[in-house]
Amino acid sequence: MGKGICMPFLQAYDLEAREGMTVLDALHVIKDEHDGTLAFRMSCRSAICGSCAVNINGFPKLACKTQIVPEYKKTNAIVVEPLSNHRVIKDLIVDFNPFWDKINKIEPWLNREAAISGQPSAFSKKDILRINNSGKCILCGCCNAVCNALEADRDFIGPAALAKAWRFTGDVREVGKKKRLELLSKEHGIWDCVRCVHCTQYCPKDVAPLQAIERLRANAMKEDILDNHGAKHVESMVDSVKRTGRLDEAAMTFKTLGFLRSLGMIPFGIKLEMHGKMPFPLIFPAIEGMDEVKKIYEEAEKKKSGVRRQKSEDTG
Amino acid sequence: MSKTLKYAYYPGCASQAITKEANSTTRKIAEILGIELHDMPKANCCGAGLLTDYDYGLYIALNARIFAQAENMGMDIMTICSTCLMVMSTANRDLRNNPELFKKTNEILAAAGIRYNGTVKIKQLLWVLVEDYGLENLKKKVKTPLKNLYAAPFYGCHSLRPSDALGFEDPERPWSLEAVIASLGAEPVEYGGKTKCCGFQVDLVREDVAVEMTGKRLLDAKMQGGACMVTPCPFCHINLDNYQGMAEKKNNQKINMPVFHLSQLVGLALGMTAEELELSRHLVSAMDVLREANLIV
Numbered sequence: 362m363g364k365g366i367c368m369p370f371l372q373a374y375d376l377e378a379r380e381g382m383t384v385l386d387a388l389h390v391i392k393d394e395h396d397g398t399l400a401f402r403m404s405c406r407s408a409i410c411g412s413c414a415v416n417i418n419g420f421p422k423l424a425c426k427t428q429i430v431p432e433y434k435k436t437n438a439i440v441v442e443p444l445s446n447h448r449v450i451k452d453l454i455v456d457f458n459p460f461w462d463k464i465n466k467i468e469p470w471l472n473r474e475a476a477i478s479g480q481p482s483a484f485s486k487k488d489i490l491r492i493n494n495s496g497k498c499i500l501c502g503c504c505n506a507v508c509n510a511l512e513a514d515r516d517f518i519g520p521a522a523l524a525k526a527w528r529f530t531g532d533v534r535e536v537g538k539k540k541r542l543e544l545l546s547k548e549h550g551i552w553d554c555v556r557c558v559h560c561t562q563y564c565p566k567d568v569a570p571l572q573a574i575e576r577l578r579a580n581a582m583k584e585d586i587l588d589n590h591g592a593k594h595v596e597s598m599v600d601s602v603k604r605t606g607r608l609d610e611a612a613m614t615f616k617t618l619g620f621l622r623s624l625g626m627i628p629f630g631i632k633l634e635m636h637g638k639m640p641f642p643l644i645f646p647a648i649e650g651m652d653e654v655k656k657i658y659e660e661a662e663k664k665k666s667g668v669r670r671q672k673s674e675d676t677g
Numbered sequence: 678m679s680k681t682l683k684y685a686y687y688p689g690c691a692s693q694a695i696t697k698e699a700n701s702t703t704r705k706i707a708e709i710l711g712i713e714l715h716d717m718p719k720a721n722c723c724g725a726g727l728l729t730d731y732d733y734g735l736y737i738a739l740n741a742r743i744f745a746q747a748e749n750m751g752m753d754i755m756t757i758c759s760t761c762l763m764v765m766s767t768a769n770r771d772l773r774n775n776p777e778l779f780k781k782t783n784e785i786l787a788a789a790g791i792r793y794n795g796t797v798k799i800k801q802l803l804w805v806l807v808e809d810y811g812l813e814n815l816k817k818k819v820k821t822p823l824k825n826l827y828a829a830p831f832y833g834c835h836s837l838r839p840s841d842a843l844g845f846e847d848p849e850r851p852w853s854l855e856a857v858i859a860s861l862g863a864e865p866v867e868y869g870g871k872t873k874c875c876g877f878q879v880d881l882v883r884e885d886v887a888v889e890m891t892g893k894r895l896l897d898a899k900m901q902g903g904a905c906m907v908t909p910c911p912f913c914h915i916n917l918d919n920y921q922g923m924a925e926k927k928n929n930q931k932i933n934m935p936v937f938h939l940s941q942l943v944g945l946a947l948g949m950t951a952e953e954l955e956l957s958r959h960l961v962s963a964m965d966v967l968r969e970a971n972l973i974v
Contacts, residue, residue, distance in 0.1 A: 608690035
């Protein structure tokens with residue numbers, strides 16, 4: 362072990378907690394009265410700056426927004442740890458460089474027509490609502506800290522950068538939309554999200570990164586960026602439900618992977634069949650009332666631009 | 678119980694094909710427990726999240742079509758798939774919270790002669806056992822207490838999150854699966870990965886990532902003393918069981934962790950045999966573990 366480096370350990374502190382006291386208040390008490398060396402980041406104390414995100418009892422939260430008493434009542438403990446999925450520098454401070462690298466990768470700025478640059482442009486309420494959620498991000502890193510895909514693959518771009526990507530891709534003034542979506546459709550991009558819903562669950566500002574990812578995916582498909590396993594997987598689902606009303610596993614595998622990679626699945630298929638598990642597409646019966654399903658497909662297609670989402674009243 | 682429990686039964690697509698043992702064993706335990714499951718032959722696929730990536734309006738309308746059927750049956754929906762639970766609950770939440778969406782969806786449905794009034798609740802078998810049937814009633818039905826069986830609960834993602842749509846238990850401190858395991862006489866095993874992702878959604882897109890996740894959950898449960906795992910979700914089962922061989926190869930070690938569907942673990946305690954539970958359909962055999970716990974001879 363190198364000089365000055367030791368294994369991580371937990372340190373217990375006893376302090377009196379009063380009603381309304383936050384975890385950040387407690388960290389200050391510890392620093393002032395118990396251990397002046399304790400290192401943590403903080404600034405605004407008002408859930409605006411995003412710098413005090415830490416793991417509290419196993420889940421990422423803003424220390425300034427989390428009250429001690431209700432949290433303690435849940436588990437009879439307050440365990441504060443550095444954000445997971447991040448390298449620890451000291452105590453509760455983690456290395457945010459990989460986080461910023463990912464944000465920078467999506468080019469977090471607006472590309473506008475040269476002709477109108479520098480001029481004010483009309484931006485309707487509807488246009489703002491479309492990207493409003495993503496605009497609320499305070500870059501605290503809570504979503505990346507719980508992202509299950511990022512835990513398994515460090516190169517995944519992650520929910521924070523993808524929420525930011527929607528902020529610009531979904532902006533009606535952006536001229537580089539298609540190029541953005543093409544880049545985001547590559548490996549480690551939008552299709553690598555595992556839909557674990559952790560990002561949306563633990564975002565302290567209701568950014569709902571998963572919703573941003575779903576919008577990026579839907580927009581990429583609308584732009585005909587279909588030459589990847591993720592988009593093919595969705596296409597095969599859309600087709601399967603349209604044909605049979607159901608998810609047809611075998612057909613979906615074949616359509617998603619293509620002929621050659623499907624051949625590679627044959628040994629696995631044989632193993633499944635030995636346990637009676639191989640789902641054969643030919644014996645897949647359609648549900649009753651397929652005429653209704655077809656009508657809904659037609660009608661939804663007609664209304665595509667008219668159906669709005671809940672949170673930001675987005676059209677797509 | 679004073680009133681017979683009745684549900685519009687939505688097994689989901691996986692449990693009608695690759696994991697059909699989850700469907701058949703659910704039907705069998707429902708019969709033993711006296712819970713009425715009413716089929717929905719017209720029910721379509723919920724979209725498993727993938728339809729959301731294509732067209733949000735279509736996703737909502739197809740889900741509302743499912744809800745309308747249950748509404749006409751005068752029943753709430755019970756599913757045995759966590760992904761169906763999450764996808765349907767999210768659609769139902771959005772319809773409830775957004776009057777404009779509700780109106781537009783019904784306009785789409787009207788073309789197919791359908792109307793949804795927004796009255797249906799979506800539940801999963803786990804919640805039905807805990808909340809509607811009751812753990813005390815379940816305990817009374819146990820014929821073979823699963824003594825000495827160390828069962829690691831695996832919630833996965835979609836039975837817990839997003840909690841504003843599901844609203845059953847705190848995803849940070851879930852308890853329902855442990856409570857059912859304990860009611861059956863088995864020992865619930867505590868381990869870190871029980872509320873994390875099995876990787877299923879990227880099985881076909883990023884198999885390496887999926888196998889990495891599956892391996893982590895299995896090894897985590899094993900490390901903490903789990904002899905078997907139990908999950909309320911067929912998609913989690915696909916990865917934990919069918920992909921276990923790949924996870925073993927990737928981690929270069931034998932894991933050998935049998936995985937039960939929730940309905941199978943309940944069925945075992947209700948006195949069903951290994952044949953009735955269709956355990957032979959699993960890739961990882963549960964026989965040794967059950968023998969060791971003296972649950973079969």
